[in-house]
Amino acid sequence: MNFKLTALLLLFSIGAVSAQQKNWTLQECVEYAVEHNLSVEQYELDLQNAQIDKSDAVGAMLPAVNASSSVTGSTGLSFDPTTNQPVTTTILSASGGITSSLTLFDGLRNLHRLNRAKLNAISNQYRLDDLKDDIRLNVANSYLQILSNKETLKVFEAQFAVSEQDLKRSKELVDAGVLPNGDLLEIEATLANLEQQIVNTQNQVLISRINLAQLLQITDYENFDVLEGDFQVPPSEVLTKAPKEIFAEALTFRNDIKFSQSGIDLANKDLDIAKGAVYPSLGAFFNYNTRYSDQGGFDSSTGSLVPAESFSNQLWINDGISYGARLDIPIFNGFAVKNNIKRSKINVEKAKLQLEQEKLNLETNINQAYVDVTSFSKAYDAAQKTLDARRLAYDYSKERYDVGLMNAFDFSQAQSRVDNAEADLIRTKYDYIFRLKVLEFYFGLPLEMK
Incomplete structure (x- = not known):
């Protein structure tokens, strides 16, 4: 039993370490950043608000229905709400009703508001997608x-290992009297310089990992890392395209272009809404109401008081309906409508x-990116040629150094030039x-590394 428990714990520990040491691909980083970025979450909430606005616009085109009720008690001289007769007593009365109203015509403003709400939801989606595009580029960088x-x-680590071997050989040559002791000190100084470069580069690796982790909203910097590989310059069909072709595509x-185009559509809808205020507006209403009183009536034929009807009977006896239409014609409103139309046209x-x-x-960005690709392509080719030449020079210097025809200072300079060329x-x-x-x-191609 103890052996099984130990084995299970060991397997669990291995699985936990493997999960912590997961190395992320570029695609995984991009997807995770887009899903967990705080700005993306805020823009998604804005999109939800825009969709709620669309529901508001639909609701504005439907009839409004409201119910009301009230209960009133009064003592002394008052009017009976069912008979409208003055009485001096304590009265308990109640009333209730249902009212419905509907806008029949308002210069098509409700329809334009609905269409604007739909466009605004689309615009917010473009805005969200444009933000995701920017995040993808930042993550890739x-x-x-x-x-x-x-x-x-x-x-640098490989050069440090080579320099350690050079130091060992130099000690042998110094001990044999082939090289002076100063050359050994020069090699040691070169090793110390490489060690410093290694420490600096390790710090740069850590800082760059932290920067990417922050973009991904990951706080466990120590266990976050990316997938390493021998990445070379990939072939790309975009190099066969001219800047104008890329721009047209x-x-x-x-999404930034679509977002700006949707801004024009929204502005035009705002203009239509502003123009709708010039037209008359027509609305209809319907009301049903009833009332109750605990006071009885007066029978004139007998000259006696009649007890109050029951609550349910009074609801049917005292009910009534009203209905009608309302027409509002704008004549003058302090130039408000006219100025709103002017502002909308400006927008x-x-x-x-x-x-x-x-x-x-x-x-401009595409032309700059195209120039950058051309420039860095030439810079990369030149750096490769420089490194090849530096390596040949280093091999020649090493041969001369090994036979004592070059001092350690010149040899370390040759090695330093190779290091700089490789970096x-x-x-x-x-x-x-x-x-x-x-x-x-x-050009529309996905961000991925192969």
């Missing part, structure tokens, strides 16, 4: 920054200008990948 820092750390699906023009501005911003290659590679992903994103 942070994710690639972690990968870049990790790859740079691996380079982006106009068909970008339509502002919405149109906002759409044009969004299009210009999108075209620069990693930086330009991930800068290029991110710019490429941005351009693909503008």
Whole structure:
């Protein structure tokens, strides 16, 4: 029994550690960020409000029904509500009724409000989706920054291991009298510098992990990490497209453009609502009411008081209905309607200008992304060529150093140039990948790393 319990606890512990050490893919990070981001949750609440506004607009087109009732007691001289005769006594009376009203015509404003509410719900959905797009790009940038820092750390650690071997060989050469002791000190200084770079890069890895975790609303920074892999510059069909083609495609699906277009539709609906106030409004109403009193009546034929009818009988005897229609014609209202129409027209023009501005911003961003991809592609190729040349120079310097034809200072400089070239290659590679992903994103391709 103890053995089984121990085995179960061991399996549980292994499962818990595995869950804590989960490495996230880019797609998982993007999906999690979109689902748990606080701004997204706020925008989703705004969308729910917009959907409630649509329900309000539908309700405004339906009849309004209200019921009322009251119970009154009075002592002294008062009027009997059922006979309207003055009496001096204590009276207990009750009344109740149901009233219904319906707007028949109001310049189609209720209909325009309903259509506006529908458009506003769509607009809020575009606004929410645009925010999610921005989050996806931010997550991708942070994710690639972690990968870049990790790859740079691996380079420095590998160079540190090589430098340790150089230090060991240098000690042997110094002991053999081939190299002076100063060269050994130079190698030790190079090792110390690499160790410092490793510590700095480890800090950068941690900071970049924390930044991504914060975007994902994750507080367990210690156990949060991303999936590592040998990511290379991916081939992309977007490189075969011209900026104008990418821009034309982006106009068909970008949520920021759709959001601005919906702003024009909303402004036009506001204008229709403002114009509706110029027309007369027509409404109808219907009312049913009844009343009760504990006072009896007076029979003139016998000259005697008649006891009060029962409560149920009085409800039928004293009931009544009223109905009618109401027409309101606007004549003069202090220029309020006229000025509201003018403001609505101005808002339509502002919405149109906002759409044009969004299009210009999108075209500028696409052109900038295209230039960035071209520039970083060239920078990446140049960094690769530089690294190849630095490695050849380093191999040549190492051969000279091993036979005593180069001092340790010059040899450490050659190694430092290789380190810097490798770090620069990693930086330009991930800068290029991110710019490429941005351009693909503008073309409608999903954010993913393979």
